[in-house]
Amino acid sequence: xxxxxxxxxxxxxxxxxxxxxxxxxxxxxxxxxxxxxxxxxxxxxxxxxxxxxxxxxxxxxxxxxxxxxxxxxxxxxxxxxxxxxxxxxxxxxxxxxxxxxxxxxxxxxxxxxxxxxxxxxxxxxxxxxxxxxxxxxxxxxxxxxxxxxxxxxxxxxxxxxxxxxxxxxxxxxxxxxxxxxxxxxxxxxxxxxxxxxxxxxxxxxxxxxxxxxxxxxxxxxxxxxxxxxxxxxxxxxxxxxxxxxxxxxxxxxxxxxxxxxxxxxxxxxxxxxxxxxxxxxxxxxxxxxxxxxxxxxxxxxxxxxxxxxxxxxxxxxxxxxxxxxxxxxxxxxxxxxxxxxxxxxxxxxxxxxxxxxxxxxxxxx
Numbered sequence: 556x557x558x559x560x561x562x563x564x565x566x567x568x569x570x571x572x573x574x575x576x577x578x579x580x581x582x583x584x585x586x587x588x589x590x591x592x593x594x595x596x597x598x599x600x601x602x603x604x605x606x607x608x609x610x611x612x613x614x615x616x617x618x619x620x621x622x623x624x625x626x627x628x629x630x631x632x633x634x635x636x637x638x639x640x641x642x643x644x645x646x647x648x649x650x651x652x653x654x655x656x657x658x659x660x661x662x663x664x665x666x667x668x669x670x671x672x673x674x675x676x677x678x679x680x681x682x683x684x685x686x687x688x689x690x691x692x693x694x695x696x697x698x699x700x701x702x703x704x705x706x707x708x709x710x711x712x713x714x715x716x717x718x719x720x721x722x723x724x725x726x727x728x729x730x731x732x733x734x735x736x737x738x739x740x741x742x743x744x745x746x747x748x749x750x751x752x753x754x755x756x757x758x759x760x761x762x763x764x765x766x767x768x769x770x771x772x773x774x775x776x777x778x779x780x781x782x783x784x785x786x787x788x789x790x791x792x793x794x795x796x797x798x799x800x801x802x803x804x805x806x807x808x809x810x811x812x813x814x815x816x817x818x819x820x821x822x823x824x825x826x827x828x829x830x831x832x833x834x835x836x837x838x839x840x841x842x843x844x845x846x847x848x849x850x851x852x853x854x855x856x857x858x859x860x861x862x863x864x865x866x867x868x869x870x871x872x873x874x875x876x877x878x879x880x881x882x883x884x885x886x887x888x889x890x891x892x893x894x895x896x897x898x899x900x901x902x903x904x905x906x907x908x909x910x911x912x913x914x915x916x917x918x919x920x
Contacts, residue, residue, distance in 0.1 A: 556588075556591075557591070557834070558590070559585060559590055559591070559592050559870075559874050560593040560621075560622050560623050561592075561594050561623060561625065561626055562595060562615075562619045562624075562625050563594050563596040563597070564599040564615065564619075564625060564626070564627045564628060565596060565599075565628040566599050566600040566602065566628040566648075566847065567602055567628075567630050567632050568629055568846070568847025568848055568852040569629065569847060569848045569851060570628025570629045570630070570847060571628065572859070573857050573859040573862035574626070574862060576863060576909060576910070576913040577862040577863045577865065580863045580866065580920070581866045581870075581883075584870075584879050584886075585876075590879070594626070595618055597615040597619075599615055599648050600644035601630060601631060601634055601635045604635060604644065609647065610643075610647035610648040611652065616655060619655075619656070622832075623832035623834055623873055624838060624840070624841065624869050624874070625656075625840040626865065626869055627840050627842035627865075628843075629843065629845065629847045629848075630644035630648050630847065631643065631644040631645045632847050632849045650700075653695055653840070654695060656828060656830055657828040657829060658695065658828045659693060659725070659728060659729065659828050659829075660691060660692075660693065660694060660827045661691065661692040661693075661825070661827075662689065662691055662732070662736065662824060662868075663690045663691075663692070663809050663813075663822065663844060664688075664689050664824075665688040665815075666685075666686065667682065667685045667686035667687075667816040667821075668891060668892055670685075670891070670892040671817055671818075671821075674816075674817025674900050674902065676815065677792075681791065682793065686792050686793060686815065687793070688792055688796060688797070689796070690798055690800075690808060690809045690812050691732055691733050691797065691798070691799035691800075692799070692802065692805025692809055693800070693802050694802060694805075695725075695802075696720070696721050696725045696801070696802055697719050697721060697803055698718070699802050699806075701717055701720055703715075703717050703718070704716055719803075720755060721759060723762050726763065727762060728829070730746075730763050731770070732799070733797060734766075734767060734770060734771035734774055737797045738774065740796055741796040743774065743777075744775070744796070744797045744798065745776075745777045745795055746759070746798070747778075747798055747804060748780065748801070749781050749782075750780070751780060756801075759801065764776070784800075784804075785811060788808065789811070789815060792812070792815055809824075809844070810844075813844045813845075819843070819844050819861065820857070820858025820859075820861050821861055821864075821891075822861050823841070823842075823844065823865035823868055824842055824844055825841050825865070826840040826842070827839045832873055834873075836872065836873050836875050837872050838873060839868075839872050841865040841866065841872075841873075843861030843862045843864075843865050844861060845861060855910065856897060856906070856908055856909060857909050858898075858899050858900065858912065859897075859909050859913050860891065863916060864883070864884060864887060866883070867880040870883070885919075886916045886917075889919045890918075890919050895911070895915040897912050
């Protein structure tokens with residue numbers, strides 16, 4: 556029995572609604588297991604800009620430093636879209652959080668239950684058993700964190716440049732995460748790059764090859780160019796088991812994966828680094844794959860499953876409670892597959908509210 560200490564950053568849009576659901580499920584599941592939850596809620600994103608003048612206040616950052624994990628909602632919305640890019644919630648909150656806690660690896664399961672095959676834009680005959688793959692994205696390197704500059708040429712024309720770079724050590728540490736993930740699944744991993752064009756990808760492929768040969772010789776390693784990978788994901792996603800790639804490619808491919816899995820409302824993620832928390836486990840940030848969905852915010856109809864499943868990932872990676880995490884994941888699956896579904900995955904059934912979906916999951920715990 557333990558006290559699980561984490562910081563709650565619900566953010567904007569539907570964030571607070573689905574976060575409430577996740578906390579209800581966590582309290583029930585962990586309470587039944589004899590654990591105590593200790594968490595505090597803080598502003599981040601647009602609401603933090605409104606209340607504190609910045610998307611990531613120092614008080615929020617300090618609360619995260621004092622915790623063993625971060626349960627994150629979503630940030631942004633139309634209200635803040637006219638701010639300068641560097642001040643907008645997505646860029647001014649998430650990127651600094653990743654940098655502050657060195658969260659270099661994003662693990663995003665791509666899971667589609669067979670019973671939800673109709674939710675995918677793919678034909679059901681292509682995915683008769685649903686989808687079960689994992690995308691691992693490098694988070695703190697590459698073009699998003701490279702040098703950026705804009706200037707005016709002598710002829711008056713404006714020009715901009717974003718630099719992409721990777722060090723061997725950055726590639727090796729994401730390869731380690733991919734290798735460990737593959738070992739826990741089917742011992743099969745695909746490294747995705749653009750080595751026919753980019754020098755960073757040439758180094759990426761060379762480093763990955765040497766690292767897997769030395770550290771994961773039993774894992775079947777393959778390679779794919781990113782443009783082909785985008786096509787193959789749409790053609791036959793289950794040809795992959797685990798795939799990993801650099802920051803920008805991973806940003807794009809993980810969103811494509813989310814679409815073919817039917818609904819962003821079902822997909823969770825974990826962002827991890829090498830920092831250990833007070834329990835000796837990995838400090839991490841856990842968030843749903845979807846955004847703030849301002850069009851449905853406040854209506855009580857958002858799908859809370861992704862936020863709930865993100866909480867389950869937090870229990871697994873940051874608190875070592877795989878048993879409780881598995882119970883939550885099973886409860887979500889049982890509820891959805893029994894026909895209890897919010898509007899995004901209803902498909903002819905009468906949709907339930909956020910609260911009704913949450914209650915159905917709690918009942919199945």
